[in-house]
Amino acid sequence: MIEILMLAPFLTGIMAFFLSRSSGRALLVLTGAFHLGLSVLIWIKRPVALFPDYFAVTPEGLLSLLVISLLFFLIAIYSTGYLKAAKIKSEHIFTGSMLIFLATMTMVTMSDHIMVMWIAIEATTLASAPLIYTHRTKASLEATWKYVLICSVGIAMALLGSVFITLAMDIGKVDALVSFSALTSVAKQLDPMWLKTGFVFIFVGYGTKMGLAPMHTWLPDAHSEAPSPASALLSGVLLNCAYLGIFKTNKIMHAAGLGDFSSTILIVFGLISIMAAATFILKQTEYKRMLAYSSVENMGIIAFGTGIGGIGAFGAIICLIHHSLIKSSLFLTSGNMLLGYGSGLIEKTGRMAKLMPKSFVAFFGGFAGISGFPPFGIFIGELFIIVGAFRTGHFFVAGIFILSLCVIFAGFANQVMKISFHDTTAEEIKITEKASMVWPQYALLLTSIVLCFWLPDSLYQTIIDAVANIGGGY
Amino acid sequence: MTHPVDTILSLALLSVLFSLGTSHLTGLIRFVAFQGVVVSIVPFFIGHEMTGGGLLFTMVTLWIRGVVIPLSIYLVIKRVAIHREVEPIIGYHASLFAGLVLIVAAFVVSYKLDVPLIMKSVLLIPTAITILVTGMFMLIARRNAIAMVLGYIMMENGIYLVGTTFSTRAHRIVEFGILLDVLAGVMVMAIILQNIKQKFDVVDTAVLRTLKE
Numbered sequence: 001m002i003e004i005l006m007l008a009p010f011l012t013g014i015m016a017f018f019l020s021r022s023s024g025r026a027l028l029v030l031t032g033a034f035h036l037g038l039s040v041l042i043w044i045k046r047p048v049a050l051f052p053d054y055f056a057v058t059p060e061g062l063l064s065l066l067v068i069s070l071l072f073f074l075i076a077i078y079s080t081g082y083l084k085a086a087k088i089k090s091e092h093i094f095t096g097s098m099l100i101f102l103a104t105m106t107m108v109t110m111s112d113h114i115m116v117m118w119i120a121i122e123a124t125t126l127a128s129a130p131l132i133y134t135h136r137t138k139a140s141l142e143a144t145w146k147y148v149l150i151c152s153v154g155i156a157m158a159l160l161g162s163v164f165i166t167l168a169m170d171i172g173k174v175d176a177l178v179s180f181s182a183l184t185s186v187a188k189q190l191d192p193m194w195l196k197t198g199f200v201f202i203f204v205g206y207g208t209k210m211g212l213a214p215m216h217t218w219l220p221d222a223h224s225e226a227p228s229p230a231s232a233l234l235s236g237v238l239l240n241c242a243y244l245g246i247f248k249t250n251k252i253m254h255a256a257g258l259g260d261f262s263s264t265i266l267i268v269f270g271l272i273s274i275m276a277a278a279t280f281i282l283k284q285t286e287y288k289r290m291l292a293y294s295s296v297e298n299m300g301i302i303a304f305g306t307g308i309g310g311i312g313a314f315g316a317i318i319c320l321i322h323h324s325l326i327k328s329s330l331f332l333t334s335g336n337m338l339l340g341y342g343s344g345l346i347e348k349t350g351r352m353a354k355l356m357p358k359s360f361v362a363f364f365g366g367f368a369g370i371s372g373f374p375p376f377g378i379f380i381g382e383l384f385i386i387v388g389a390f391r392t393g394h395f396f397v398a399g400i401f402i403l404s405l406c407v408i409f410a411g412f413a414n415q416v417m418k419i420s421f422h423d424t425t426a427e428e429i430k431i432t433e434k435a436s437m438v439w440p441q442y443a444l445l446l447t448s449i450v451l452c453f454w455l456p457d458s459l460y461q462t463i464i465d466a467v468a469n470i471g472g473g474y
Numbered sequence: 475m476t477h478p479v480d481t482i483l484s485l486a487l488l489s490v491l492f493s494l495g496t497s498h499l500t501g502l503i504r505f506v507a508f509q510g511v512v513v514s515i516v517p518f519f520i521g522h523e524m525t526g527g528g529l530l531f532t533m534v535t536l537w538i539r540g541v542v543i544p545l546s547i548y549l550v551i552k553r554v555a556i557h558r559e560v561e562p563i564i565g566y567h568a569s570l571f572a573g574l575v576l577i578v579a580a581f582v583v584s585y586k587l588d589v590p591l592i593m594k595s596v597l598l599i600p601t602a603i604t605i606l607v608t609g610m611f612m613l614i615a616r617r618n619a620i621a622m623v624l625g626y627i628m629m630e631n632g633i634y635l636v637g638t639t640f641s642t643r644a645h646r647i648v649e650f651g652i653l654l655d656v657l658a659g660v661m662v663m664a665i666i667l668q669n670i671k672q673k674f675d676v677v678d679t680a681v682l683r684t685l686k687e
Contacts, residue, residue, distance in 0.1 A: 054648075119651040126658050127665075140675050142682040145619070145666050152659050153613060153626060159652070160606075160633050167589065167640045221685040 001047045002055060003067075006106045008183070013099030017092050019285070024095040025080045031099055032073035035106075039069035043458070051292060053177055055274045056112035059069040059465035064244055065319065067324045068237045070447070072102050074440040075236075078332050081436035085339050086227065094134050094227070098220035100232065101127040108178035110254050112179040113160045117245055118155065118181060124238055125151045131230035134220050143218075150218040158205025158245065158456040164198035165192075165252075184469065188256035192468045195253070202249045203269075204430040206373040210235035212269050212303060213276035213321050216296045220280075223292035224344065228335025231288065235295045236328030240320055243302060247466075252430070254470045266307030267397060273300025274404040282411040286344045290415055291327065296372055297408055298323040298378075304401060312388025313467040315381040322369070322377030322448050329444035331360050336437055337419075340429040341452055346415055348425025358433040360420060362441035367416045369448055371409045376445075398417050479519040483597040486512040494569040499551050499558050503544050506624050506631075508537035509605055511660060513635040520595070520638070531646050538653055539634070543627055543660050550664045551620060554671035561678055564615035573608060580604045589640065594681070596601055598639045606632025609662050619670060621675040622662045630656050 013030045016024050043062055049055035080096070088094055104127045107120040125148060133144040164176055171191035176182040183190070208215035223231045246266075253262040284290040298319065305316025336359040343351050352360045369376030382405070389398035407456035431437075451459075484511055493505035514536040516581055517528075551558070562569065577600065584599035612625025637649075667677060674681045 040565075053645075113648065115645075115648040115652060119648070119655050122655045122659065126655070127663050129662050133669070137683060141666070141669055141673055142685055145670065145679075145682055146685075148659070148662055148666060149613075149622065149626065152663075153610075153629065156626070156629055156633060160636065163633065163637045163640060168639075170640065171589075225685075 001038070001045075001148065002042060002057060002110050003050050004105050005035065005042065006110065006430075007156075008038075008103075009035060009099045009101035009262075011087050013096050013103060016077055016096040016099055019092060019095075021083070021091050024092055025083060028076040028095050028098060029073075031102070032076035033103065034068075036069040036073045038321055039065050039318070046081060050232050052112075052183075053179065054116045054183055056179070057110070057126065058112065058181065058248075059462045060244060060247055060317075061109040062322065062460055063235070064240050064291075065106065065465060067240065067321055068102070071232070071236050071324060071328050075229050075232050076330065078232075078335075078440040081228070081338075082332075082335055084231055085345070085431050085437075086335075087168075088134055088227065089136065090134075092228075095129055097130040098230070098233070099129055101131065103127075105237055105241050108244060114178050114180065114183075115159075117180070117248070118162055121158070121206065121242060121245060122155050123242060125155065128230070128238065129216040130232060131234075132226040134227045134230065135225070136442065137187040137225075140225040143221035147218045147222040150215075154208025154215060155205050157208070158202045161198045161201025161203075161205055161249075163192075164194050164201060165249075168194035168198060177289055180252065181247045181454060183252050184255045187252050188257065190252075192255055192256065192258060196258060196261055196453060199249055199253055200265070202244055203262075203265055206242045207269060207303075210239050210246065211242075211273075211296050211299050212406065213273040213300070216273065216276070219296060220289045220292040221297065223331075224286060224288040228331055228338065231291075231311065231334070232328035232331035235292070235331055235445055236324040239295060239299055240324060243299070243320065247306065248396045251469050254309075254387075263307040263309055266303045268393070270302070270304030270307055271397060271400055271404075273297065273303065274401065274408070276300075278404045278407040278411070281408055281415075284415060285346055285347050287349070287415065288331070289336065290346075290412070291330050291334060291439045294408070294412065295309070295323075295327060297404075298327065298370070301382065301385065304397075305375075305381070305388070308388045308392060308394060309432075309470050310388050312385045312392075313470050314463060315384025315388060316453060317381075317463050317467060318384065319378055319381030321451070322381060324377065324450075325444045325448040326366050326369040326376060326378065329362060331440040332437075332441050332444075333363045333366060335362070336433065339431045340380055340422075341426050342430055346418055348424070348426065349419045350422040350426070352420045354456075355426070355429050356433060358438040359441075361447065362438055364420065365445045366410065366441070369445060372405065373405060373413055375452050376448050380452060391398070429453060477595045478496075479516060479595050480597045482512050482597070482599050483514070483601045485599055487497075487597070487604060490604050491570060491573050494573040494608065494611070495566050497559055497562075497566060499560055499618070499624075500548070501545065502560060502624055503551070504550050506627055507540055507544035509545060509628060509631050511536060513605070513631045513638075514524060514539045516598070516635065517638050520598075526648060531650065534558060534650070535573075535634075535653060538657055539631065543657060546660060546664050547620065547623060547627075550667050554668060554677060560621040561617040563617055569611070569615060572611065573604075576607055576611070577604050580607070591638060598635070602632055602635035602639055604632075605629075605635060608632075619679050621684075622679065623660065623667065626663070627656075658682055
């Protein structure tokens with residue numbers, strides 16, 4: 001069953017390359033709906049993979065899968081409206097790449113073999129490269145070039161790290177599958193020196209893809225140059241996929257008793273990312289780049305929380321889910337703004353509350369959510385992380401963490417106020433706010449609010465299962 | 475006694491030095507192709523059992539790493555070549571010197587490492603490290619986009635050699651997947667290179683500096 005989930009979008013993606021505009025859009029939504037239905041079914045049934053050596057249904061994989069499915073479905077609905085308004089030249093390449101991108105991300109969530117994970121993550125880079133170059137401008141070409149080169153080179157490091165982990169198996173004379181689940185159960189016998197080296201390389205590799213500073217340089221370019229539905233996917237779920245690679249390796253480290261080593265790395269790079277985002281957000285002149293830096297920040301928060309462990313790790317997973325929901329809604333709204341104002345610069349925008357009231361609600365709600373205001377989930381996630389940091393005695397880093405969040409909030413709020421209420425030269429808005437271009441954002445934000453008040457038991461249990469090994473839970 | 479594989483590996487080491495010293499893209503491609511061939515045939519000489527499937531896989535690797543990948547970049551050069559220079563940021567002599575230092579360092583490191591080798595080849599690990607790091611060096615020290623892609627290919631070759639050196643446990647199907655990914659990656663990069671040429675008229679990455687902060 002889980003293989004169908006990967007194959008279906010792949011095949012429809014290839015089909016989409018040969019379809020007309022309207023049938024391509026329909027296929028996008030249909031595949032999204034099918035994918036979501038099947039994901040929910042897998043969530044309930046938890047089937048065993050057909051090739052258990054390579055694929056497995058894991059709690060953390062399931063969480064990412066469900067987020068990917070839900071987001072893709074809503075983004076597909078948004079895309080139908082967006083594509084009509086945006087008039088993209090080679091639309092069939094866009095829809096085809098979106099679907100293949102979905103297939104590769106599904107593969108990431110299902111991979112259990114270390115090398116298969118690598119193959120899947122590298123495949124996401126290649127499938128998403130055409131998406132960034134959709135607009136065929138010089139700037140988008142530059143962004144694509146940086147994205148492909150930096151990520152490929154980065155991920156090559158992760159391949160080297162994976163090789164080192166097999167070496168750790170050879171030296172420890174372990175005879176097991178090279179899969180995350182098998183390695184976690186025999187972790188104690190692995191050679192610690194090579195396991196550590198492997199973790200560092202995997203961390204740098206997938207960390208590049210995840211957008212952790214200082215390896216994040218591709219991220220603002222790619223996110224700002226891609227068309228908004230693609231940016232929403234990149235930021236909302238692609239970063240999670242890369243995180244999954246780090247998360248699973250971190251699990252092996254904890255099982256091997258090397259948790260302190262990996263936690264320190266996660267905390268340090270998490271903090272660096274948050275602080276880097278804080279410095280860049282303050283002087284941003286483009287709103288999509290501002291959102292991109294906010295993603296760097298949130299990935300930093302998630303890495304930080306994972307490093308803290310315990311209740312912090314629980315908070316990190318909460319943040320992961322809600323960041324996907326809220327940030328993708330923000331990127332979709334930024335698509336409306338780009339079409340409406342005809343420019344990506346903050347100074348060209350203004351009086352959004354008046355000119356685009358429906359998008360404004362989504363934008364402002366998203367801003368409140370991403371800055372960690374209740375009733376959105378990021379608030380709870382960050383609270384857990386801070387509590388976790390205090391409990392484990394990380395007072396100093398918790399201080400830096402809180403301070404950076406304040407700076408980011410101030411910078412972000414300043415820009416959002418300009419966009420929402422300041423005067424503008426733009427007298428009229430170039431699009432009408434169609435239902436398909438605002439309701440997906442509302443649905444995403446609403447999901448975030450609902451999940452904040454009511455966490456279904458099976459979801460709660462899955463999160464607990466995912467972080468159990470790194471001392472997670474209340 | 476010298477292991478037979480050391481003879482080819484010493485040639486590969488030499489080709490690394492040549493690729494650091496060359497100023498022409500077409501020359502650089504030949505050296506990269508040669509390294510691709512060497513890393514693909516190493517499994518013939520070391521302890522892997524050569525079954526039918528293994529033989530087939532090695533031939534496919536040889537074909538892709540030694541022929542298809544270099545050829546696809548070569549075709550790009552043919553199409554976009556006005557400047558065939560690699561446009562160094564770090565000069566050729568300095569690069570060569572760095573290469574020599576690197577080889578020495580690679581030997582020192584591999585003596586320090588306590589790695590159970592599949593076979594008793596002295597040059598295997600140093601060569602793998604050298605190719606890998608030289609690839610990274612090319613990425614930093616060359617401004618020409620094609621030279622950077624070639625640096626990436628060298629890096630992947632180096633990693634493959636590290637992998638075959640250390641372990642016999644990899645599944646063929648998985649290795650094949652990795653190979654396909656690398657191939658697809660190079661193809662995507664080749665397409666981007668052609669687009670860069672069309673849009674900017676050069677393949678010098680100095681023009682790709684407009685997006686900042």
